[in-house]
Amino acid sequence: MRVWIDQDLCTGDGLCVDHCHDVFTLLEDGIAYVVEDGEAQNDPGGSGSLAAVAPKHVESVIKAAEVxxxxxxxxxxxxxVDADIDYDVDVRMAGRIDVRDDEAAA
Ligand code: SF4
Known part of the structure; x- marks a missing residue:
């Protein structure tokens, strides 16, 4: 599973950091960024700043996205790869989860 933030929409409230500070961080600009291997992916604007999510953080990352x-x-x-992840979330969240199956498409 991977995660990214659209910084143009971020309010900077920090709820995501409260839910999972290993995956989300607020930088000096007051906006949230994702973190991978301890490094903020601070090239905002799209899926180029994706961070891989360790299995132990999957649940809290989904919760952060929901709230x-x-x-x-x-x-x-x-x-x-993520077949065991339960991503059955509310409809408000559904548009922000992209399920890829490159094997099936091949
Ligand atoms: S939860 Fe995180 S990403 Fe979402 S608006 Fe708040 S600070 Fe930004």
């Missing part, structure tokens, strides 16, 4: 007031946390699920 994000800016509705700006986006999740990518790799269907074969």
């Amino acid at each position: 994000c007031p800016g509705e700006c946390i986006f999740i990518e699920i790799d269907a074969p």
Whole structure:
């Protein structure tokens, strides 16, 4: 599973950091960014700043996306790899989860 933030929509309230400070961080500009291997992915603007999510953080990242007031946390699920992830979320969140299945498409 991977995650990214659309910084243009972020309100900077920090709820995501409260839910999972290993994956989300607020930088000096007051906006949230995703973190991978301890490094903020601070090249905002789209899926180029994706961060891989460790299995132990999957649940809290999905929860953060559900409560994000800016509705700006986006999740990518790799269907074969992430088959055991329960991403059955409310309809408000559904548009921000992209399920990919490259094996099935091949
Ligand atoms: S919860 Fe959403 S709006 Fe709030 S700081 Fe995190 S990404 Fe930004």
